Amino acid sequence: MNKRKLILLIWIQGIGISLFAQLPVMQVNFELETSVTYMVDSENQQSLTSYDKIALMPTDVKEVHSEIIFDNGDIFSEIIPTYPNGKLEDWQSLPSKVIITPTSREIYVADTLYSSYPVTQVTRPIPAIEFAPLYMGTAAWNLPMPASVVLAMQADGYVIIENTADILYYKNDQEAYLYNIGEMIEEHAEYENGIAVYQETTAYTKDANGYYVYDFSIERFLKTHRAPCYEKVVFKKYKNIDREYLMPEYTPSEKNGYTYEQSSEEVVYPQITAQQIGTTNNIEVFFTEEAPDLLIVDIKDLYGNIVLNDVELSRENNLFTTESLRTGVYNIIVTNTPVESCRFVFIQ
Numbered sequence: 390m391n392k393r394k395l396i397l398l399i400w401i402q403g404i405g406i407s408l409f410a411q412l413p414v415m416q417v418n419f420e421l422e423t424s425v426t427y428m429v430d431s432e433n434q435q436s437l438t439s440y441d442k443i444a445l446m447p448t449d450v451k452e453v454h455s456e457i458i459f460d461n462g463d464i465f466s467e468i469i470p471t472y473p474n475g476k477l478e479d480w481q482s483l484p485s486k487v488i489i490t491p492t493s494r495e496i497y498v499a500d501t502l503y504s505s506y507p508v509t510q511v512t513r514p515i516p517a518i519e520f521a522p523l524y525m526g527t528a529a530w531n532l533p534m535p536a537s538v539v540l541a542m543q544a545d546g547y548v549i550i551e552n553t554a555d556i557l558y559y560k561n562d563q564e565a566y567l568y569n570i571g572e573m574i575e576e577h578a579e580y581e582n583g584i585a586v587y588q589e590t591t592a593y594t595k596d597a598n599g600y601y602v603y604d605f606s607i608e609r610f611l612k613t614h615r616a617p618c619y620e621k622v623v624f625k626k627y628k629n630i631d632r633e634y635l636m637p638e639y640t641p642s643e644k645n646g647y648t649y650e651q652s653s654e655e656v657v658y659p660q661i662t663a664q665q666i667g668t669t670n671n672i673e674v675f676f677t678e679e680a681p682d683l684l685i686v687d688i689k690d691l692y693g694n695i696v697l698n699d700v701e702l703s704r705e706n707n708l709f710t711t712e713s714l715r716t717g718v719y720n721i722i723v724t725n726t727p728v729e730s731c732r733f734v735f736i737q
Contacts, residue, residue: 411459414636415521420628421452425621426668428737433617445619449473458521462514463491522641525630526602527575527593530568532557558692569691572732573601574718576691586611590691590718596630600641603627607734609716622716622736663721663733666708672733674707674721685725691718711735
């Protein structure tokens with residue numbers, strides 16, 4: 390949706406005079422594909438009720454987002470969802486459009502208003518100047534951390550596992566953080582009694598202007614406090630993120646300190662790419678014309694640990710099995726010839 394149409398929609402629908410009185414400073418359009426899956430261990434499979442089986446069915450949604458951000462931090466958003474796999478049950482009424490403002494939610498079914506309700510803001514929004522330059526993106530990370538920061542973090546109870554030019558990894562008993570510059574991926578995990586009950590992995594890619602924006606994210610929730618115990622995995626793939634700054638002072642610049650968000654590195658197109666085949670344990674590797682016919686590879690996790698080694702791949706035999714890998718992001722490292730590595734997402 391273009392800027393004029395979106396602002397006109399705000400005016401026509403009368404969605405808060407105070408909202409329109411604010412100055413629009415940024416427009417964001419993007420596509421989002423979300424897949425939600427659940428995993429129940431074999432011991433609990435037999436105890437699932439009919440309700441559990443419905444509640445734990447996988448879902449897929451594709452959305453087109455159009456947002457206007459105002460100078461005071463308010464966001465007006467229109468979301469157009471579609472459902473590749475249809476309804477889970479015939480009685481469901483799936484939204485065809487959702488409009489979100491700081492004070493209301495409107496849900497449409499078949500383009501007819503289905504429900505509308507007010508929303509009370511718990512806290513005041515952050516002024517847009519504080520988040521707009523990095524909205525839906527990140528700054529390029531600068532590692533290693535200086536010694537003064539390391540000492541301060543250690544004083545706060547963190548253990549610095551790795552602090553190099555490529556990887557920062559630190560943790561305590563409750564949480565852990567990873568920043569991998571080579572992959573432009575960050576990961577945050579939360580622990581209870583030594584078990585990771587939440588983990589979020591976010592990957593970034595460069596847009597047409599050389600700025601880092603969202604590529605995909607994976608969230609894992611281990612639901613240990615209910616019966617049956619299960620793991621929920623939410624995979625989000627972002628596409629065509631277009632951030633239009635309507636006011637120059639909100640654009641990443643030296644004046645607002647965000648020039649380091651941009652990367653001047655040349656984009657390297659890989660000779661191989663890989664992806665999981667459906668929900669199986671098989672990974673398919675795709676060769677470009679320039680790639681050698683025979684590759685020997687190691688599979689590493691984001692922490693640099695080898696989880697599979699000496700896997701032989703060719704154009705004719707371009708599949709391998711992940712065996713017992715956990716949900717996450719993995720790298721294919723070619724060891725027998727100079728070929729750029731590639732990564733793949735595996736969802737268990």
